[in-house]
Amino acid sequence: MKPWMEEFIRQCLVKIPDLLYQKRLTTELSDHLASLYEDLEAEGLPAGQAQALALEHMGSPEELSRQLYDRWRRHVRxxxxxxxxxxxxxxxxxxxxxxxxxxxxxxxxxxxxxxxxxxxxxxxxxxxxxxxxxxxxxxxxxxxxxxxxxxxxxxxxxxxxxxxxxxxxxxxxxxxxxxxxxxxxxxxxxxxxxxxxxxxxxxxxxxxxxxxxxxxxxxxxxxxxxxxxxxxxxxx
Known part of the structure; x- marks a missing residue:
């Protein structure tokens, strides 16, 4: 996994204390982010631009963090x-x-x-x-x-x-x-x-x-x- 992907995912999962659930979400997010990045590169975009567009498509890590935290709490209940x-x-x-x-x-x-x-x-x-x-x-x-x-x-x-x-x-x-x-x-x-x-x-x-x-x-x-x-x- 590329360092910028790791940092983005870390910000998304910072609120979730459950390490097992974190691992599950890390796999899910990394697969989705890598797929977006590879598709953009396949279209001929430079690596930097493909990275920026992939992150833009994923949305704000703060907002995604809140959504994933709510999802985790529903799972726990x-x-x-x-x-x-x-x-x-x-x-x-x-x-x-x-x-x-x-x-x-x-x-x-x-x-x-x-x-x-x-x-x-x-x-x-x-x-x-x-x-x-x-x-x-x-x-x-x-x-x-x-x-x-x-x-x-x-x-x-x-x-x-x-x-x-x-x-x-x-x-x-x-x-x-x-x-x-x-x-x-x-x-x-x-x-x-x-x-x-x-x-x-x-x-x-x-x-x-x-x-x-x-x-x-x-x-x-x-x-x-x-x-x-x-x-x-x-x-x-």
């Missing part, structure tokens, strides 16, 4: 985009949770096994493990959702929705695991939750009602503390 990003975020957070969970287990953090650092009878360590398993996936999810929904009309609401979906997914996963391991039906969530976090072989000793309430509040806090990049972008 589309149901297909919202669903795909929420699904991707939940998968990303779930994978992060699993990696942290396995890493802690490999490091020797278990409920009662030796050798290793036992969480049995150690509420401070148990709470620290639970906090780590919440903070890492959910902070990553907040960052990802913040970046993906900058052009949405209700970005913080989308961040909160994504975090709540992940929270519900985590709850359902542990309840299902507990039901399969302990034979307690899902229709008895209180007994199931108590068995998951207590007893002789709990699969998640930190997974208590207190943990659920605190992490639910944490989802709301993360959405409130999400970087205020949304408003700055939308006011450009």
């Amino acid at each position: 589309s149901p297909r985009y919202v669903l795909s990003q929420l699904t991707l975020t939940c998968c990303l957070m779930g994978l992060t949770f699993l990696l942290v969970y396995l890493t802690l287990g490999a490091a020797g953090l278990t409920h009662d096994a030796a050798p290793g650092l036992s969480m049995a009878g150690n509420p401070v360590l148990t709470g620290a493990v639970g906090a780590l398993l919440f903070l890492l996936p959910f902070s990553l999810g907040t960052f990802w959702l913040t970046r993906r929904f900058q052009g949405h009309t209700s970005p913080r609401r989308m961040v909160l929705l994504g975090l709540l979906l992940a929270w519900v997914g985590q709850l359902c996963l542990f309840l299902l695991m507990g039901a399969l391991l302990y034979g307690i039906p899902l229709q008895e969530p209180a007994a199931l939750l108590a068995r998951i976090s207590g007893g002789g072989d709990p699969i998640a000793p930190w997974f208590t009602p207190g943990y659920l309430l605190l992490t639910l509040a944490g989802c709301g806090l993360f959405s409130l503390l999400a970087p205020p990049l949304f408003e700055r972008r939308q006011k450009v």
Whole structure:
């Protein structure tokens, strides 16, 4: 791509923070601009004149920038985009949770096994493990959702929705695991939750009602503390 084309396209896309969407528009604009330039050159015009006419045909980069920004915001608000990003975020957070969970287990953090650092009878360590398993996936999810929904009309609401979906997914996963391991039906969530976090072989000793309430509040806090990049972008 010629330098003058790169500069024109850069001015057109300066308001769009989404790098993937920027790449898509860059290809679209460069193909169109190159086609115009080549057609004008084929008509026998000098390179400088062909460049000037091609840019004139494209119009003002400021006006085109506003049009492309509006187009990007419509794209971000589309149901297909919202669903795909929420699904991707939940998968990303779930994978992060699993990696942290396995890493802690490999490091020797278990409920009662030796050798290793036992969480049995150690509420401070148990709470620290639970906090780590919440903070890492959910902070990553907040960052990802913040970046993906900058052009949405209700970005913080989308961040909160994504975090709540992940929270519900985590709850359902542990309840299902507990039901399969302990034979307690899902229709008895209180007994199931108590068995998951207590007893002789709990699969998640930190997974208590207190943990659920605190992490639910944490989802709301993360959405409130999400970087205020949304408003700055939308006011450009």
